[in-house]
Each structure stands twice: as structure tokens, then as C-alpha cells.
Amino acid sequence: MLQATPTPATAAAMSGPSGPRPRSVTAGRVGLYAFLFFAALFFLLPMYVMIVTSLKTMGEIRMGNIFSLPSEMTIEPWIQAWNSACTGLNCSGIKVGFWNSVRILIPSVILSIFVGSLTGYALSLWRVRGANLLFAVLLLGAFLPYQVFIYPLVRIYSTVGIYGTMTGIVVTHIIFGLPLMTLLFRNYYASLPIELFKAARVDGGGFFQIFFRLMLPMSTPIVIVACILQVTGIWNDFLFGVIFAGRDNLPMTVQLNNIVNSTQGEKLYNVNMAATILTALVPLVVYFISGRWFVRGIAAGAVKG
């Protein structure tokens, strides 16, 4: 056995920098953190005001200290907002809107993701004639202001008989979700090794077999991203809800607006704040539990053209 004897050369090498580099606090770092701190403060302040106001009694609110903590905490405004806030003559709270939104959300999210993944799959992996043209048109559709589609859609829906119905609003969400969903899935499938698809072709898989058995099971990450985008987008929608959903299916956002803007008697700021927070809760929760996936998915969708 040969013994390695330390030579002067290695000893000299050890005296220089070694191990992890010491972290130094630079002016840039300090500035960056200061900026982040103030930005966070700026965005959290309104949130803070909303929360404390929603927990105050109207008497305390009238005293005008909007930044002060509630002297006697009450959750009465929250209960009122949920159960008995009035929109016009109807006083059954925002819960009606909540359940309407849920009923709109679930089929819209599932179907828009399904349709988007199917078109994305067809456009990326199968040699569809004119696939690129189709895709360009779809993207163009995404960049046009969607207000221009509203009138034609109203006419079409009336003719078909789905105007002002649940079907109408769900179909609307599917249509307007299509460009983004297609883009997302197309890029995702295009980034998978093409040989997988070829192997499945050789194995005898057809269009739908390959989609359901191979592609969809591999799509979990992008489906999560699509879910996040669609849940927040559809939940926050106001315009389509007002126009297409019909009186009985008005989503939460529309109902919130009706509560906040109803002009009878005193403005119940605490109830309004509570109702607003309740409405914003779903997207907020989605962002909080899925922040990591969200960023990852946006990056995945954006990097590959």
C-alpha cells in the first residue's frame, strides 16, 4: 500500500479559500429586502383594514379609526354576510351566490381542462392538417378583447335556447378557457419525448387510447396548473356571470356587487367587508396551497414556444 504523504504543495493549496464561500451582506441585498418588505406592506394593508373592519360593530366603525384593532370583537357581520345580507328584496346572504359559483365552477373547470388537453394533444402530437394555422387562430382569439364576442354569443345562445342557463355559462367558460388551456397542454405535450408517442403508435394505440391511457396519466403537473388558472379565473369572473348565467345562477361575484351596492338604509361596512373576504377566499386559498405549482406551471407553459 502506498501512503500519500502531504507535500508542501497541497499544504499551500489548503491555506487559500476553502469550504463554503462566506455570505456577505451587500447594499444590493439590503435594498432588495427593504423593497420586498414595503411591497408586502403595501399589499397587506388593505387586507388588514378589511379584516379588522369586518370584525367591528357598526358603532365602532362610525368612530372612524380604520387602522385600529376592534375593541370588542364580533363575528356577527360574517354570519350576516353569509346568511342574511340583502340584495334588493332578497335577504338570504351571499351563500346563494357561493353555491351558484360552485355549481358553475365544477363543470366549467373539468370540461374546459378536458377540452383544452384534448385539443392541445391533437395539435402537438398528431399531424393534423393545418394544425399551426388552427393554433394561430386560437391564440389570436385569446388576444382579442372578449367583449367583442359577447353580442354574437348572446344571439347564438338565444337561438339555441341556452341563454341565461347553467349550460350557457358553462359553455361560455369552456370557450374562453380554450385558447389558454390549449396553449398550456400543447406546450406540455410537445415537451414530452416524442418517442413515447411513437412507441404507443407502434403498440397499436389509437387517438383516444393514447390520450386516455398514456398522455392523461402523465399530465398531472400541467392539470394542476390548469386547475389553478381555471378555478381562480372562473371564480373571479363577473362579466360572463352577469350576462350569461341567468337570474337563478348568478355567481358569488355578481351577488357581492349587488350586496355592496344596494342602496337601502345605512351602508353596513362590516358586512360588506366580510362578504368580500368570503368571495375572495376561494382564489386566495388556491394561491396559498398551490403557489409552488403555480409558478412551475407558468414557467413550463411559457418557456417552450
Next chain:
Amino acid sequence: MATVSIRDLEIEFGNLKVLKNLDLEIEQGEFIVLLGPSGCGKSTLLNAVAGLLDISAGQIWIGGKNVTWEEPKDRGIGMVFQSYALYPRMTVTGNLSFGLKMAKTPKAEIDKRVARAAEILQIQPLLNRRPAELSGGQRQRVAIGRALVRDVDVFLFDEPLSNLDAKLRTELRVELKRLHQGLGSTMIYVTHDQIEALTLADRIAVMNGGVIQQLASPKEIYRRPLNRFVAGFVGSPSMNFVDGTLVVEEGRATFKLKDGRIVDLAGYEFVAPPEHGRPATLGIRPEQIDLEKREPNATTIPVNLTLVEPMGADSLVWGDVAGTQFSVRIDGDAHVDTPSVVDAWFEPAQASVFDLATGARL
């Protein structure tokens, strides 16, 4: 077991013609290797046989049937890809049985065939694992198994071993050879590794620029390359090329180097009677040259030796002939002085002479 016949095949991507008027007849049970540099169209040709690509012209016949317009699954082929392409969300069993399920094979039959393939490839312990839990060699076996279970007549391999380390590659190469002998199926195998090509193939098709340069047995390709490209591509270290002119006097052919010295070519079999004064290239493999005279028919060529590169069992001696780089392979224990000028010996019958302009064998 089936013949494969590619007739006048042409493939273009946009306006880039990747394959031109390509003809290839493969016999039943033959092991054909497509060998060529990167980008020469090997994968394209294989994909065309599999039916994964639109072709612009020509026909493809498998087992005596024109399959030019058939779907991949109806061609009786199995394909193994370089990147394995295992279905990531399925277990090994799921991967092996996917194709059979697509073909609506009865469950009992599926189980039987999966068990048989697993036995042949020795992957029984892995059947319940996902691809991510397998090593590279195991993945490649599963990929082969996927083609195996379907009882296909023709196997297509696209560089199946190139992602593996050298040792595993050698092992799997032997297994593939054994598999071929056992099954007797027709196999088309793409590689740019010439050792793989020389060891596995019944016949090698050397491709360049979308054209098959030579289709012959490994021995023939090595001994009598049809043109300068094949000569330079096959063999490692690669063949030495020395430019000069042919001199034919009284029916005896010699080769005149650029510095005016003469190399005797007695014993070389010309394809056609040589022409006096034709510019030509003399090609000699480093391993066909000796620094001593060992063969009775050997002739000499003057070499300037400058550098020895030991490679274990043997050494490569570098130098030049009339200003052109030249290498000689010698025994690892032999000693040579560098720099020195020596007469190296070679047998003209083993050498190659190419036309300088066209590169074709003379």
C-alpha cells in the same frame, strides 16, 4: 419472420430531401445494421419502415405485402427506441402488455406472453416496478420486451444501446445477438457505433447523406470498401489515405507518391484495368502495416515516424508519408525510435485504391 423491401424511397422535410431513391432488400431472418454518421437519415429510414413518417415517394413491403399506407400497428413490426420510451406511469407489466391490450388479446394469453418475454430477458423480478425504478440496462430490456411480447416479424432498433455504459453495452450486444439467433426474426438495427455494426450484422448498410454507400457483409465492408467514405468511416483507428497517381508500365501498376517515390501495387485486384496517370488515393489500415517484412507479397512504403501513442495491448505510431498524416499499429511491447524514417510493409491485396476525384474504388 418476413422480408423487408424498400423501393425507391424518398423522404423530405419541407424542401430538405433526407432520403433519395433509396432501395434496400432485406432477407427473412437477416440482421441488417444501418451505420452512418449523425444526421445521415438512419432514424428517418427506420421511422419510415415503422410507418411513423409520411413518405414522399416509393414503397415499403414487409413480408411480401405492400404496407406503404398501413398504420404502424398493422405492419407486424416492433420498435425499440434509443431513449427507451417506456410509459412512465405504468409498471413493467403494464408496459409489456399495453400493445396486447390495444389488440384486445385475451387476458390469459397476455399473461402467458408477458411471462415468456420476462423469462427470455430475465426481468421477472422487475415486473411490478415503474420505469423510474429501473437501471438503464433494465429499462432497455423492458423496451426490447415490449417488442418481443407482440410476436412481431420485424424488429426495428434505433440506437438501443447508445445510452448505456461501455460494459453494459457489450453485455447487451451479446444478448441481442443471442436473441436474434433464438427468434430468427428479421432485425433492422441503427447505430453509429461500428463495433456494434461489425459484431451484430449479417449485412451492414453504410449510409451517408441519405444514400446507402455500400451494403455488404461486415468482412466485405472492412476488406473491400466501395468508396473512400466507407473506407474512412469503418475501422478504428481509421484508414490512412495517401494521395498520388497511378503509374502503369508494361501491365504492372505502381503508385507514385507526391514526393515522387514509388509504391509497388503488385497483388492489388483492380475493379477495372488501371489507367496510367490517374490521380488516386491509396488507403491502408494502420493494422495492416508492419514495420518488418512478415508476408512474402508485402511491399514497402516510406514513413516518417514522429510519435508513439500507447494504447495497452498495442500502440499507434504516428508520422507522415510524403507530408500526409499516417499511422501504424504495432504490438504494445515493440519498440520504435521516434523520430525516424523507416520502410513500412503492407500487402497491396489488402489495401484499397480510390479515384481521387470521385472517391470510388479502382
